[in-house]
Amino acid sequence: MKQVVLTGPREAGKTTFCLDLASRAEQEGYSVCGILTLTERGVRLTARDLDGQSERELAIYNHPGTTGNLKTRRWDFRPETLEWGNRQIQKASPSDLFILDEAGILEFKKNGGWTGGMERMDRSRDRLSVIVVRPELTDQALARWPSAELFEIDPSRREKSALLTEKLILLLQSL
Numbered sequence: 001m002k003q004v005v006l007t008g009p010r011e012a013g014k015t016t017f018c019l020d021l022a023s024r025a026e027q028e029g030y031s032v033c034g035i036l037t038l039t040e041r042g043v044r045l046t047a048r049d050l051d052g053q054s055e056r057e058l059a060i061y062n063h064p065g066t067t068g069n070l071k072t073r074r075w076d077f078r079p080e081t082l083e084w085g086n087r088q089i090q091k092a093s094p095s096d097l098f099i100l101d102e103a104g105i106l107e108f109k110k111n112g113g114w115t116g117g118m119e120r121m122d123r124s125r126d127r128l129s130v131i132v133v134r135p136e137l138t139d140q141a142l143a144r145w146p147s148a149e150l151f152e153i154d155p156s157r158r159e160k161s162a163l164l165t166e167k168l169i170l171l172l173q174s175l
Contacts, residue, residue: 001124002175004168005141006132008153014132015039017153017161018101021130022050024165025097030172033092033126034099035085035117047081049088050099056081077106077113086116094125096172102132108140121145127175128168 008014015036022032033051037058040046045058059075089100098120106113121129122144131148133141142148151164 001126002128002171003121003124003145003148004128004130005138005145005148005150006130006153007135007138007150009135009155012153012155013161014153015101017164018099018130018132021165021168022097022099024169025172028169030096032097033095035089035114036099036101045075047085049085051088051092056084082113085114089116089120096127098126098129100131104134104137108137128172
C-alpha cells in the first residue's frame with residue numbers, strides 16, 4: 001500500500017493529471033475508484049465518481065447572498081453531493097488505484113467534505129492512493145499520512161506530468 005500527496009497551484013493541471021492517470025491505469029488493466037472535482041471556473045464544481053462515472057453538481061460559485069453551511073471563500077457546497085460522494089467512496093471495493101481530487105479546507109479544517117475519502121486514505125485500503133491538496137495544506141496532509149510521497153504539478157512544465165504518470169504506473173506495477 002502506497003500513498004501519494006499531489007499538489008500544485010490553482011490551474012496547474014492537477015485534475016487533468018488525475019484524469020490521465022486514471023485512464024492510463026484502466027488501460028493497463030488496473031481497477032480505479034475515487035472522486036474527481038471538475039471545475040467550471042467561476043461557475044460550478046462537479047464531482048465525478050471514477051468507479052461508476054456518474055456526476056453530480058458539487059458546488060456553485062460563492063456569489064454574494066448565497067447561503068449554506070458548507071461554504072468556503074470561493075464555493076457554496078451541496079451537502080447532498082458530498083453525502084453521495086462519500087457513499088460512493090465507502091462502497092467501492094478495494095482497488096489498485098484510489099484518487100481523491102481534492103481535499104481542502106472542508107476536509108482539513110472543518111472536518112467535512114470528502115470525509116469518506118480521508119478515512120479511506122487513513123485505512124490504506126487500496127494498492128496506491130493519490131490525494132490532491134493545495135500547497136498550503138501539504139504540511140497537514142503529510143502530517144496525517146507521514147509515509148506518503150509528495151509530488152508537485154508544475155504548470156510551467158506540463159511535459160513532466162506525463163513522466164509523473166509513468167512513474168506512478170511503474171509504482172503501481174511494483175506494489
